[in-house]
Amino acid sequence: MAEESPPSILVVDDEVNIGRVLAAMLRREGFKVKAVLDGAEAMAELKLRPWSLVISDLKMPRVDGDQLLEHIQEHYPDTPVIIITAHGSIGSAVEALKKGAFDYITKPFEAEEIRAAVEKAVRARALNASALHGAGRGGAGSTLSGRYGMVGDAPAMREIYRVIERVASQPSTVLITGESGTGKELIARALHAHGSRADRPFIRINCAAIPSNLIESELFGYEKGAFTGAEHTKPGRFELADKGTLFLDEIGEIPLEMQVKLLRALQESEFERVGGIKTLRVDVRLVAATNRNLQEAIEDGSFREDLYYRLNVVPLRLPPLRERTADIPLLVEHFIEKYNARLSRAVRGVSEAALELLQRYPWPGNIRELENVIERTLLFADNDVIDEDDLPPDLKASDADGLPIPALHLPAPSGEGGLKDVIREATTRVEREYIVRALEETGGNVTQSAKMLKISRKSLQNKMKEFGLREESR
Template sequence: MDRIAVLVVDDEEQVRTFLGELLGSSGYQVRCASSGSQALEMLSGGSFDVVLLDVMMPEMSGLEVLRRYRASGGGAPVIVLSALSGAEDAMRAMKMGASDYLSKPFSSDELEDAMSRALGNRLPARQAPAAQAAGASREEASGERILISHSPAMRKVRALVERIADTDVPVLLLGESGTGKEVIAREVHARSNRRNRPFIKVNCAALPGELLESELFGHERGAFTGATAEKPGKFELADQGTIFLDEIGEMAIRLQAKLLQVLQDEEFFRVGGKKSVRVDSRVVVATNRELEREIELGNFREDLFYRLNVVAIRLPALRERPEDVVPLTDHFLKKYGKQYMSGVAELPPEVLRAFTEYEWPGNVRELENMVRRLCVLKDATLVLDELRAGGRAPASAPSLPTSYAGDGDVEPPAPTMRMPVPMPAAPVSVAGPGGAVQVLEMPARGAVPAAEVPVNQVVAQPKYTNPFDVPQPPPPPPTVPEGEMSLKDIGKRAAMLAEREAILAMLQRTAWNKRRAASKLRISYKALLYKIKECGIVDPRASAEF
């Protein structure tokens, strides 16, 4: 059997390389084009079974490539890719003859599902067994998160999944975003007697009503401009299998009525069709909305709610099951450590404790992305600093030991000590092994909160050998006569001094790389230069004597 030929059209080399390797490892024969004109030339001179086409490209957009290809009689399925996830682009692409639409970034599972829909039974030899099994192993892998759960709440969820998996009743999954509703949906399918049939996912929030109707129920040739051929809908593709409708609360009222008909009668009409289509698809839906409230507001049909609410499974938020944080972290460390070859085998107990104390508003999805970032950066201090900067990490979250830092372009944290910065009327000196340095002089009472200040910043070195450790001059004392400094001026002065200390600390951490320091302080490069001048900070590269 000849290998299935795929043309990848994208102006980004990284995307072409990724898709080429991914599809090539799955048994496809892949060729790539970096522009629309090159793609049209390759399509006119060669035969391709599927085209993956990016929308946003210079000179000629993907939609224009699609229009010209269809006008010239090209009939290969075209899967449109876009980073904008615009509903208007999606609708135009489908009307112009695209067979499917994926929003970047998409998972390998989503791409594989789109390829399967485009090719039908014509799959590479390596993919054929998986297609016949309807990706059962993939569903099992996706269910790993629930299988490794240790909390009583998730054990109850798992027990309920096992009880209802072999039935054909609709399942309503409730819970916050990121709690793993899709994972549970795949687990229901993988444990059911439909496990060897397709599992089809549809995100009801990703497409407008008109396009979602065509996506779910298909359309007939000539149903609208650009409908050059009939297209089966996702319900037909999920026949004998499971269809997962994510974000069901976003579905338009008109479409809700058509969905209710499918649930009641197991039949529907394609867009523009005159003949009913019968299907046998198990329906699993998910939402993070309170549907009872949506019913009161008139946004959701009450009869559809009762039809879907046969078995409802509410997934607890991650903050309600802290026992799962550590095993999930270990699981994701193994997963992404292998993917990025980071060599991060485990996290120190201090970091794990910080993770368990954090509330994780983004739930399991946020935890997964955090661990993924750790495996890429190889320095947990950056992640913890990010959590603290956003006010999302516990105040007691410690910094990671410098021995953990990886070999990437990441600087180790400077040694720090916690010290209150007082604001009395007389200068204050902080003693250190090299002498003393004046820290603050200000005619005011009270103190600013304790701050972490690098040791080599508050200790005056009598003689330095590192050009980046030049002692900074203390801030000038106020020149306003006593009794004439307003409270507002005092606040401005305190803020400037605090900013000065923070900027100095970050500049020394980044070896006086101002652009990197500006990025870590989350201000623009120009703003940092202005602050350096305003605070009287001396750049050692301009003043040091070697």
């Protein structure tokens, strides 16, 4: 069965304005949307034609969200339902999840959250459809690309697909590492959507975005009265993820004292809510991701080694885009197709010169940056073939602006050192140059330089010591 494109979404809410805001948000994302005012109207729409997804409020006149959910489960089991709940009424959301809702979103809406939930639902549905009907996903590339919603067929990616297949249905913890924008979250979702827990919740927590004093109650929940403001008992993400997958994103940013508690929860599969005495047990599949080098974090004392080993059962390292430039043409094609549809464009491809430029650029922001560049380019391109001049100027400047690495004095291959020694020397050289440059740019400010280099202050100090660079004393 072919996927209908763009996916169609039915929004059900009796508050006209809420439906309107949501519909506008989703249309902007390129979806086909219709908003109706209650469950009865929704049932009528469902009868008329198939929908990729239904997003519904719970409390509505005539037929409410619960009844609608039941109706859809019975008559249209392939159509996922996302429930809208008011902030703070998590209890009803959990009930809905138990009854088979795909996910829930809370009012007031966060565009990012909605986009993630919707994409996940649409993708899960597509996966189901192709599994049921044996159809490929079509679109850019062949069977391999487009797998799990991922494009790329470089050896490193094939290896990743192989691991996903092997472990998706296992309970083993997976630790995904890779630079920013390499697709860590996509992999985490693929692991869930492709595994035996696909129809249970996928719960994500971004450890970097939550203030450290709130992480514990977010993860483990709290009892009424546990602290001022705790007016109701609230389940944490571990409970919400029961029978499903818990995705600990940016795990490298979790504070040390929380690492101890997390470790205990993982080792013993049990925990207590904040302010609670009852020990709770859940069945959760854990996936963690980070763009930090955890080995270094262990060395500088900001990450516990025992937690690292507990998480790193199945390691998945995503290569930076510059290490798999062979995938760039495929990715470019994929994103052109995506943004042709979203922006109503008809770009056919890129010229050879443009492709060369795209393949030469080092992509520090990886696939996310490539995607943004293609979106921006399609927005402004006048011709149906993208040429060099249509690409953002920083792509062209990259050569001139980049760091000139002084020529290495390569020893004769017949001499003492082998390839490893040469590489070690080259790396050290580049590292030192780069650090010096950051220090120059910040006027010797270590904290700022560390931020720029995206390493911890402590590791920068260690490196400086190693390279004999002195910290300005002031």
